[in-house]
Amino acid sequence: MSPDTPSGTSSAEQSWTPRLIFSLASIVLLLEMLTLSYLMISMSLPSISAHFHTAQGAWLLTVFLLVGAVSSPLLGKLGDLYGKRKVMLGCIAMSAIGSLLCALAANFAMMLVGRALAGFLPPCVFLGYSLIRDVFPPKVIGLAVSIATSGLGLIAIPAPFFAGWLIDNSGFRGIFWVLAAGSVLFGCMIAASTEESSVRVRSRIDVLGAVLLGAGIGGVFVALSLGPSWGWSATSTLVYLFGGLVLIIAWAVSAGMIREPLLELRVLRRRPILLITLSSACCYGCATTLALLLPMMIMTPGALGLGYGFGVSAKGYALYQTPFGLMVVVGGALVGVLMGRRVRPRPLLLLGALLLAAAFALVAFEHHDRLLLLVFSAMAGTGTGFAYGATPNLLIEAVPPQLQASTASVVNVAQSVMSAALPVIAFAVLNNSFIATLPGGSHGAILYTEKGFQVAFLIGAAAGVIGAVLALALPRRIQQIVVSDAGEVEGTASVVAH
Template sequence: MVLVLEMLACSYLMVSVALPQISSHFQTTQGVWILTAFLLVGAVASPLLGKLADTHGKRKVLLACVLLSAAGALIAAVAPTFPMLVLGWALTGLLSPCLFLVYALIRDVYPPRTVTMAVSVSTTGMGLIAVPAPFFTGWIVDNFGFRGVFWFFVIGLSLLAALIRVTTEESPIRLPGRIDLIGATLLGMGLAGLLLGISFGPDWGWTTPSTLVWLAVGLVFMLAWLASARKLRDPIIDLSILSQRPIALTSLSSGLCWAAIAAFVMLLPMMVMTPNDLGLGYGFGADAGEYAWFHAPDAAMTLVGGLVVGALVPRVRPKLMMIAGLALVAAGSLLLAVSHDSKAMVILLAAVIGLGGGMGYAATPNLLIEAVPRQLLATAGAIASTAGNILPAILPILVFAMLNSHIAFVAEGSALYSDTGISIGFAMVAGAALIGALAAMAIPRSIQQADAPSAPLAD
């Protein structure tokens, strides 16, 4: 299960490193849609899969997610066009729900005294892949091109599916419920419309009919989803659960933590791999292998952040861990916005941001465990996962929309952004983390667990 979540962490990291080469190969300024489509599928699928996991078994759903993700990686590996690559990697977005499926399954089958540390370690990873991943990714991209990244996921996920089938126990916890396909469709269409309008707005013009139509379509579908969620018996996202302050604020703060790290991971290789002789005011001209030295400390400190939370949560409330983590992300990103012309400073600040992100990641499941009973953990985790996919899908789109308004020049089909644009991008990361910290501060000091709607059913 740790390796599954390591693959989830590497999915964003490895594709981010390959993104400049992918954008250049397909000559597109919309490379961010590879990551956005991945997160969008995860956002829409998470609440559906949370319901399925609660009703049919968390292990079954986890195994299905890993197998379908491997199929998506295969499509991306052989994709002849950029839209086909986006489609394939979007299917691999089914790795995202594995985050809450893993810690919900751990809570059900692990001895109670080991749950807190197991969840923290699993959420941030044991470092088996995450720390060497930047070096491994650089080697793959430099020697096999961007398609090598996708073939790595085809092979790795296929092997993990076999391991899950052999080694992982099924949860005995069941919660009856229905699957809301209508809500999933409305939510997916609404998010897609809004993200398309925001993404292409800088190119089309914010007041052009095409931009306004997509934004209007997205808004209409989102309103329709809200209406259906209030009327349906078992909506895709139970607004009654989401209306509880601990769950809502945990979802918001964790979602903003993921969003800040997602945008940071997208910006860092873009800045570091830009040639330093172009007079842009940033860039070190690193190739994919050299970039690993900038990102490896970030990955290592993410692991440390998870271990810190696992060790301290029995004595320190996870709320405080979330606040501290987001404060570190905000501070590190703000300093990067001000100064990013020193390699040593960039590496140091990336490590600070990684530490804060690791603390935020590990605090999330512990906050949910504190707030909901076992029967509702997958459902509540799905809600948090939805926020943890929607917000990371939106923030990079907003950052790219801003960057595409600050293009310095285009060389060989690739857009190169101004120093002002890069600085604003890191400031946007800091702003998201700061808002997340404020949301975490508002989590009630005393939490009363939500009630399960009915008694669990045993196998």
């Protein structure tokens, strides 16, 4: 690590300046755009799927999350080697190009390429926090990071209405023009206001690990997505499925053989960390799956006689999205309040998973009443907020500071992969057995039977139940990893987590 003082902290007494405020605002706006991107894609999925006559719309989010998950560890190391600001601006540029491709896409394949490039935006979250830590004055770092973190929730209420208005008035291409323009604007603001970090860490880049992991997960996902149309016993399906599994196994083997792997898997040998990782991943997968299934069900015209749907516009759907986004923020805040009163994070993660499971199960069997759907959406949002807030606090209890960065990267990848995988599984089931056949055609859109949506929501409920069981299996007394001065794992220390 460079002994030089970071350029933004040359004076220990330095406090807020107009440039620092502008820098923080630029970073916060960029992170807000990431949240807006998730909302816009989920709300525009029905119109995109109808326009391109595809049943693979879930891949618009899957490929985005997959690229973000696999690239994050590599980009983190590149930031340590060459500067976090440079890497962050490069990610923003790639995201802008990806959104531009989506706005101009003539076919669904071009749309997927654009979304893959846009997947370089999620790593900007940890790059932004790291940059704040490196270049902001010590006196304001805590407040700056808090503002950047809480800022992610400010967009929860107005964003669905803005996204709905944009989709209804400009079509789905309008959201990608906005995302491309926002990337360029906020990238320029960061370039003009934020200095480069002087912190440098020598590190090896595990490119082979990234290729093996990304290709392996991608192969399995392709098999799950296209298996219904290819046939589950078709050669192409089996090649992608087993080829992907072989690549994933090869990655795991390589990770145990090299000194600085893409992901430090040794932390998963500890039972509490493994359980925290898998439980939180199930919750994250539930949240993403709900964001894709709910708009498709609610925005389908009820006049088609499928047994569901209200035929609302994208702007009308915002009413159903708002309780979810609002309660994610409230649930996360409640975690902080309850932990301040000595409530441990373990039961909060358990409660979050149970709320998600209950919300999915209720929507599966009761989706004809608008008011009840609002309640179920709020219930799922609360569960998601509990899971989001409890997970990092559990990791803090289970892992010492020396290993928190490497552990967080493993957990983040697991959460992203599950967020990408669960929708693929749900839509694979829908496309395999539950495509609706309507008299006179389906008006260009791929529609599903009511039974299909019930099964899809029950898949989400099962994931929530699994997450709850894993959270319940967490030991009441967590054995925190103890690390020696040389960085080696020595043993454990008890931390009460009941």
